[in-house]
Amino acid sequence: KHALSLNILAQCSTSKARACLMSLPHAQVDTPVFMPVGTQGTLKGLVPDQLRELDCKIMLGNTYHLGHRPGPELLEQAGGLHKFMSWDRALLTDSGGFQMVSLLELAHITEEGVKFKSPHNGTEMLLTPEKSIEIQNSIGADIIMQLDDVVHSSIEGERLEEAMYRTIRWLDRCIKAHQRPTEQCLFPIVQGGLNSDLRTRCAEELIKRDVGGYAIGGLSGGESKSDFWRMVTLSTDLLPDEKPRYLMGVGFAVDLVVCVALGCDMFDCVFPTRTARFGCALVKTGQLNLKNASFATDFRPIDADCPWPCCKNYTRAYLHVLANTEPAACNILTVHNVAYQLQLMRTMRKSIMEDKFPDFVQQFFNDMFPSGEFPDWAVEALASVNISLR
Amino acid sequence: MKFSVEKVVGGGRLGSILPAGRHENAVIETPMCTLFTKVGSAPHLGYDMLKRVSNIPDIATMSLGGLAPHHENIREFGKGLGEFTALKSNIIFTTLHDASFAITSGKNDRNGVALWGKGGKFKMDPSLYVKVQEAFRPDWFQALSDGDTDKDTGKKRLIKAVNNSLDFLDNTVQLLQKSEVLKNSSLIGAIQGGFDVEERQRSAKETSARPVHGFLIEGFEKGHSGLDLFSLESFSSLLAKTVSCLPENKPRIMETAWSPLQVLRAFKLGIDVFSSVYPYLLTQKGQALITDYTIPPKSASAELEREQSGDCLPPNSGLFIDLTNKSNFEDFRPVLPGCDCYCCSNFTRSYIHHLLNTSELLAYVLLMIHNFHQYFKFFSCLRKSAREGTLDDLQASLELQSS
Ligand SMILES: [Zn+2]
Ligand SMILES: [Zn+2]
Numbered sequence: 062k063h064a065l066s067l068n069i070l071a072q073c074s075t076s077k078a079r080a081c082l083m084s085l086p087h088a089q090v091d092t093p094v095f096m097p098v099g100t101q102g103t104l105k106g107l108v109p110d111q112l113r114e115l116d117c118k119i120m121l122g123n124t125y126h127l128g129h130r131p132g133p134e135l136l137e138q139a140g141g142l143h144k145f146m147s148w149d150r151a152l153l154t155d156s157g158g159f160q161m162v163s164l165l166e167l168a169h170i171t172e173e174g175v176k177f178k179s180p181h182n183g184t185e186m187l188l189t190p191e192k193s194i195e196i197q198n199s200i201g202a203d204i205i206m207q208l209d210d211v212v213h214s215s216i217e218g219e220r221l222e223e224a225m226y227r228t229i230r231w232l233d234r235c236i237k238a239h240q241r242p243t244e245q246c247l248f249p250i251v252q253g254g255l256n257s258d259l260r261t262r263c264a265e266e267l268i269k270r271d272v273g274g275y276a277i278g279g280l281s282g283g284e285s286k287s288d289f290w291r292m293v294t295l296s297t298d299l300l301p302d303e304k305p306r307y308l309m310g311v312g313f314a315v316d317l318v319v320c321v322a323l324g325c326d327m328f329d330c331v332f333p334t335r336t337a338r339f340g341c342a343l344v345k346t347g348q349l350n351l352k353n354a355s356f357a358t359d360f361r362p363i364d365a366d367c368p369w370p371c372c373k374n375y376t377r378a379y380l381h382v383l384a385n386t387e388p389a390a391c392n393i394l395t396v397h398n399v400a401y402q403l404q405l406m407r408t409m410r411k412s413i414m415e416d417k418f419p420d421f422v423q424q425f426f427n428d429m430f431p432s433g434e435f436p437d438w439a440v441e442a443l444a445s446v447n448i449s450l451r
Numbered sequence: 452m453k454f455s456v457e458k459v460v461g462g463g464r465l466g467s468i469l470p471a472g473r474h475e476n477a478v479i480e481t482p483m484c485t486l487f488t489k490v491g492s493a494p495h496l497g498y499d500m501l502k503r504v505s506n507i508p509d510i511a512t513m514s515l516g517g518l519a520p521h522h523e524n525i526r527e528f529g530k531g532l533g534e535f536t537a538l539k540s541n542i543i544f545t546t547l548h549d550a551s552f553a554i555t556s557g558k559n560d561r562n563g564v565a566l567w568g569k570g571g572k573f574k575m576d577p578s579l580y581v582k583v584q585e586a587f588r589p590d591w592f593q594a595l596s597d598g599d600t601d602k603d604t605g606k607k608r609l610i611k612a613v614n615n616s617l618d619f620l621d622n623t624v625q626l627l628q629k630s631e632v633l634k635n636s637s638l639i640g641a642i643q644g645g646f647d648v649e650e651r652q653r654s655a656k657e658t659s660a661r662p663v664h665g666f667l668i669e670g671f672e673k674g675h676s677g678l679d680l681f682s683l684e685s686f687s688s689l690l691a692k693t694v695s696c697l698p699e700n701k702p703r704i705m706e707t708a709w710s711p712l713q714v715l716r717a718f719k720l721g722i723d724v725f726s727s728v729y730p731y732l733l734t735q736k737g738q739a740l741i742t743d744y745t746i747p748p749k750s751a752s753a754e755l756e757r758e759q760s761g762d763c764l765p766p767n768s769g770l771f772i773d774l775t776n777k778s779n780f781e782d783f784r785p786v787l788p789g790c791d792c793y794c795c796s797n798f799t800r801s802y803i804h805h806l807l808n809t810s811e812l813l814a815y816v817l818l819m820i821h822n823f824h825q826y827f828k829f830f831s832c833l834r835k836s837a838r839e840g841t842l843d844d845l846q847a848s849l850e851l852q853s854s
Binding site for chain 1: 497524569793799802
């Protein structure tokens, strides 16, 4: 039995959107869900209580960072990441591979695993599928990810094909190495770049394995949006309905709405928290760069409809002063932006439950693009699931 | 604002402040500290995190350096600094300088004073100063003053600093007569004179002769110098001689970054109101206040026991611990066992060490909560100890811990 079960509560009668209840050892998670990223075992200055108050049920940790500092031995000694960071709800960890390939220039991939030079002491190290799972077993997240062979989304041809097949071989090694299958659910990752054929073959292979859910990987790496949505919808078509689908690294509001329509259930992205550090607040019309001089005499709150009560105490004008100087501003904006993302997901979910999702989508796009100039790719993507924007 | 002394203990005054205006029902007991802020916000703590700190001081100090450049926008806001910074339930005390850093010296003259913020220098003369205060509508406000002096400043410059400050004060008092907005705000005079007794006493007497509601004693260092003023031989007697020239019925304020022991010493010399910049400075260094205020200190007796039992846990000696230190790596105890702050109730030294090690903002959020909690708690212990006549025991205990 997997450490995850999915209960589909509602299916949009127009698009592929759905609302589910995902049961994990540490939380009952309503989907579609956005998972904020707490890279180092903390979400950018927020305490777990603030996340609980925002009704956040699941967040991410990064295996590469946590494996390095504080390291799996300490996390095990602390009783897992949950205890270490005082977070009693669900966690998801990535495999560490993506971070390695994207952060370290010297990483290269062999059949054994990802070879890299430690950025800290220069020694040669190797992250194998077994090692990745071992670390993730120590961290103890509810959902863990297989190590995959990550290639840039612009890569084509032989290397892409090799990466796809290697990802499947590595999945088998991960499944074998996984020591805590009843406490932690292992997700394989659909790869295949922007090649429909490879992606199809990959998904077909993965669904032969006994796993609790699936991730869609290799996207959101700078490919064109028109390629992006086609690969997403192809993947959700191939994956079984009864398992959750996690679209990795996606978190812009427009992308979330479109990809929920295409049948994705789970998302993560550093964007809302990262942008807060630069003084940006997310609102339904896009984002406010509060460092901008135009906010110096704007005495309105960030967003009058923000569900986070504390936001009502602050004017944009004061945050403008603070954002240019003090870390407290980052804290306030991070909470707001996470609140915005979670609220967006909740609103979507509610509309799916009431079978009014297409109306929601229309309203969302009207708010975000008041001129009516919707992005072509989004119009196309939504049309493919029978939602036509006016 | 009204201040009255109830009792004098060991030279220190147990008193109470009755603020006027919108806080007229509050009674603030002294000795006490104010809430130190950066650009009008508690450092690292937004509104909802500050709520998790208990015993937040009634008075919030806001230095003008980072805020004065925005005075026109805040005037347009129209509801004053307290409401603007989301600290409207606090009494707002505007001061000239941020007590956490050294100011760039040599920029003051008889026409005005240089304030320092992230945007650099902001020069202010009495008329701009009154204009800024009218926009900010503070409950208390420090008079414009030339405090750019320290232990090395020569007599000529000290005389000038005293004279400049008195001139600014006279100018300000005159301008204030026309100010409707500030008529309920309390002007706090600033005492100068560096390390010269004569100038100190002249400044104290002359300032007392003007319509001020309290005194901020400055000019011992140029902003925060990191120097322990008590290590200078002349400081204590100088401060006592300055204070002796001040009237009994007005509070005396110092913004110096002082540990609990230093606060106690200054209290005994007659200071009533302190800053909470000290816990902020500890936080910035990754350090946590672990001073024990119980008499006799529990940690000292616990340590003795530990020594006897041969337990080799790292001892908690000193007034604070450094959480950047590797020894915290697998220390799963709270920062200060027994502390009931939000940080200690939920997190371990090991976790905070990890957060510091990875430069995560949360480290500073948590340490700020703990350090504020412990520092604020010290002031209630200090008042209690003074009231119960155990001030010397408290001092002995603090000295024992810092040795
Ligand atoms: Zn908000
Ligand atoms: Zn504490």
